[in-house]
Amino acid sequence: MTVSEILARARDKGLRIATAESCTGGMIAVRLTDVAGSSDVFDRGFVTYSNAAKQDMLGVRPATLAAHGAVSQEVAAEMAAGALANSLADIAVAVTGIAGPGGSEHKPEGRVCFGLAKKGAEAAETQVETIDFGPLGRDGVRRATTTHALNLLAKALT
Template identity: 55%
Template sequence: MIAETRARALLDAARARGWKVATAESCTGGLVAGAITDIPGSSDVFDRGFVTYSYPAKVAMLGVPQVMLTEHGAVSEPVARAMAEGALAASDADVAVAITGVAGPGASDAKPEGLVWFAIATRDVVRTERREFGALGRDRVRARSVDVALELATLAIIGG
């Protein structure tokens, strides 16, 4: 229910500014795009979504440099930033939200379960944010990530 409310707020904010939205998702596997497109009439705002779960997909679809993935790993600030910038460049959107994280299992000491990086790109600025949700389990980390992504994108549009 939170995702629906946040998706509606995002759509309303984007409509008010005449903006289009794109998503670039890894650990959420398209859930943010799904939350947005669950709302009837979202096609006037939602431009496209990129589900880039693998390294090759991030490189091919979003232009994330392979060297960046090798040096930092997918779950990192530079990669989140590059994903958002790539989604913006490869779409007709005015704002793009990117998510990359460890939903679990399979965490490491350096990148624990629940660590998620977000990036929001507009034509003028890119912001990143790190969240540590903890070991809530895969479904809950992904659900929380969707909520945060929708909220951050809405704030970028309103404050844009």
């Protein structure tokens, strides 16, 4: 599904979208807003690169960051929920990961955690997943992450 089709599907359903991005630095929001007329569907994007921004803008709990680290499904879920709570959106996608270069044995380059939350759903219903894209290079990981996040939105809108 193209970005235009994602926006049209959201428009048809009367839904608004928000993004919460760490490793992509706003690339998902850019792709959505590249389409003319997207303002009636795209509400806002949060670029929360630092842990402080995740806490301040999205309400990610310090205890979650301490227990699981920024690159975790738990943080991705709280980011998605926080994007909903701090916007007029009905659906939010969140990403946090290691774009590279670098990483560690436990959190290698290319690991990205995704969260997708819908307004009115229970926290337990927030969709989370982790994908290891591998060492594609910083640009490659960010592009793959953006594409996957858009695909998650597309699936959620079908």
